[in-house]
Amino acid sequence: MAHIKLNNENLPGIVGLLDYSPATAAPLLDLANTLLQDDSTLTRAEREIIAASVSYKNGCHFCHTSHAAAAMAHAGADISIIDDIKKGLPETEVSPKLRSLLEIAHHVQQGGKKVTPEDIQAARATGATDKEIHDTVLIAAAFCMYNRYVDGLGTWAPVPNEAYVEMGKKMAFQGYGMSVPQE
Amino acid sequence: MAHIKLNNENLPGIVGLLDYSPATAAPLLDLANTLLQDDSTLTRAEREIIAASVSYKNGCHFCHTSHAAAAMAHAGADISIIDDIKKGLPETEVSPKLRSLLEIAHHVQQGGKKVTPEDIQAARATGATDKEIHDTVLIAAAFCMYNRYVDGLGTWAPVPNEAYVEMGKKMAFQGYGMSVPQE
Numbered sequence: 442m443a444h445i446k447l448n449n450e451n452l453p454g455i456v457g458l459l460d461y462s463p464a465t466a467a468p469l470l471d472l473a474n475t476l477l478q479d480d481s482t483l484t485r486a487e488r489e490i491i492a493a494s495v496s497y498k499n500g501c502h503f504c505h506t507s508h509a510a511a512a513m514a515h516a517g518a519d520i521s522i523i524d525d526i527k528k529g530l531p532e533t534e535v536s537p538k539l540r541s542l543l544e545i546a547h548h549v550q551q552g553g554k555k556v557t558p559e560d561i562q563a564a565r566a567t568g569a570t571d572k573e574i575h576d577t578v579l580i581a582a583a584f585c586m587y588n589r590y591v592d593g594l595g596t597w598a599p600v601p602n603e604a605y606v607e608m609g610k611k612m613a614f615q616g617y618g619m620s621v622p623q624e
Numbered sequence: 625m626a627h628i629k630l631n632n633e634n635l636p637g638i639v640g641l642l643d644y645s646p647a648t649a650a651p652l653l654d655l656a657n658t659l660l661q662d663d664s665t666l667t668r669a670e671r672e673i674i675a676a677s678v679s680y681k682n683g684c685h686f687c688h689t690s691h692a693a694a695a696m697a698h699a700g701a702d703i704s705i706i707d708d709i710k711k712g713l714p715e716t717e718v719s720p721k722l723r724s725l726l727e728i729a730h731h732v733q734q735g736g737k738k739v740t741p742e743d744i745q746a747a748r749a750t751g752a753t754d755k756e757i758h759d760t761v762l763i764a765a766a767f768c769m770y771n772r773y774v775d776g777l778g779t780w781a782p783v784p785n786e787a788y789v790e791m792g793k794k795m796a797f798q799g800y801g802m803s804v805p806q807e
Contacts, residue, residue, distance in 0.1 A: 444744045445754035458758075464658050465762055472651035479647065500737060545776075553775025554683060561627045571628035575641075578776040579648055586769035592736025593728075593761040 444595040454503030454598050455591050469587070473617040476580050477511075483573055485613065486515035487539050488580060491546045493526050495581045498550045501588035503598035508584075510602075510609020523602045538567040542577040549581035627778040637686030637781050638774050652770070656800035659763050660694075666756055668796065669698035670722050671763055674729045676709050678764045681733045684771035686781035691767075693785075693792020706785045721750040725760040732764035 442450065447457045459466035477488050489512035496504035509523040516522070518533070525532045535543075541564040548555040556578070564574055591598075599605065625633065630640045642649035660671050672695035679687035692706040699705070701716070708715045713726075724747040731738040739761065747757055774781075782788065 444739065444741065445757055462755075462758060462762075464662065465655065465759075468651045468655035468658060471654065472648065475647050475651060499735065549772050549776040552682065553772040553777075556627065556776045556778070558627065558778075572645075574628055575645060575777065576648075579645075579773055582769040582772035582776060585772055586765040589732050589736040589765035589768055590762055593732040593739045593765060594736075594758065595739065595741075 442595070442597070444593075454507065454596050455587060457596055458590060458594060469590075470617045472583060473587075476576065476583060478616045481573075481576060482570065483542075483576060484515065486512045486518075487542075488576070489515060489613075490526060490530070490535075490539065491543060491577060491580050492584050493523075494530075494543055495546050495550045495584040496588050497527050498547060499585060499588035499592075501584075501592055502600075503591050503596065504584060504588050506598075506602055506605045507608050507612065510605040511612040512609075513606070514610045514613035520602055520606065523605070536567070538564070538569050538573075541567045542569060542573065545574065545577050546581035549578050550585060553582070625778070625780070627776075637690065637779050638770060640779055641773060641777060652773075653800045655766060656770075659759065659766060661799045664756075664759060665753065666722075666725075666759060667698065669695045669701075670725075671759070672698060672796075673709060673713070673718075673722065674726060674760060674763050675767050676706075677713075677726055678729050678733045678767040679771050680710050681730060682768060682771035682775075684767075684775055685783075686774050686779065687767060687771050689781075689785055689788045690791050690795065693788040694795040695792075696789070697793045697796035703785055703789065706788070719750075721747070721752050721756075724750045725752060725756065728757065728760050729764035732761050733768060736765070 443457065447461045449457060449460055452460055477485065477492065489508050493505050493508035493512055496508060506523055509526050513520060513522050522533055545556055545560050545564055548560055561574060626640065630644045632640060632643055635643055660668065660675065672691050676688050676691035676695055679691060689706055692709050696703060696705050705716055728739055728743050728747055731743055744757060
């Protein structure tokens with residue numbers, strides 16, 4: 442049970458919080474849509490992988506698994522990608538550019554100052570643009586927020602990966618504006 | 625110099641980033657306004673103190689000092705409050721409620737799962753409502769994002785506290801929608 446009394450305790454993870462606080466839900470969902478759904482030279486699957494990987498490193502099961510399931514839906518991947526993200530994607534075909542951006546994202550997860558000029562140079566060497574580096578840093582930073590919101594208020598989350606497959610499809614194909622259940 | 629080529633390298637901290645990426649600036653500023661400026665049973669000074677204290681713990685000089693300066697403006701406090709926040713506010717009159725909420729915020733800064741049921745009970749014992757606990761967790765989480773955005777992209781920041789006094793006044797009295805310089 443969450444640390445505070447939500448309006449609907451059946452809603453897991455961030456969903457119950459967005460329902461509890463519509464005033465903050467609006468910019469939180471708008472930010473997720475802008476970072477993860479809007480047109481970008483990073484594919485939606487790549488951006489969801491960055492989100493899921495940072496969430497895993499923050500220990501946020503709900504965000505890791507739901508965003509990994511969204512990456513799975515975008516990439517047409519097998520459900521095994523959810524656990525593969527935990528392991529650093531040894532089994533998934535990942536471009537050198539995405540590998541270098543994940544390195545930056547993981548440093549952001551540890552703290553902004555952990556990002557080094559060498560990280561940036563390495564990403565540029567794989568063809569990453571300034572905009573892609575910017576977006577990677579902000580996606581990683583944003584998930585350091587979402588993860589802390591979800592776990593800092595003690596929300597519940599379904600355990601098995603399979604429970605997230607439908608949610609991932611909805612996130613992938615309907616975007617984040619639709620994630621708050623309508624009465 | 626920032627890790628990426630900004631449009632205007634004279635703009636410090638998050639200001640240069642908001643100018644670089646207007647699409648993400650909109651929800652980021654909307655969130656700051658909602659959390660820090662909109663009506664709440666937590667005063668604006670209290671919320672800026674939470675933001676500044678979390679930013680200090682994340683090692684983000686720009687965010688700590690600018691939000692401490694905003695707290696200073698709201699509270700009509702002396703400039704010494706900027707450094708007092710670093711020390712845990714020994715010299716500033718702080719209600720037991722705000723002290724207990726700062727404890728929660730500092731745990732959120734370490735990670736969402738660091739918030740304990742005892743933290744929540746302690747805050748409730750000082751009269752904190754569920755909404756105030758919710759907002760504290762989200763302010764702390766949001767500054768874990770803003771801080772990583774600012775430092776993860778290697779932006780520059782003025783050093784002396786005095787350089788932030790005017791900025792703090794603008795933040796306090798004009799809100800965050802006005803923080804992006806208009807051409």
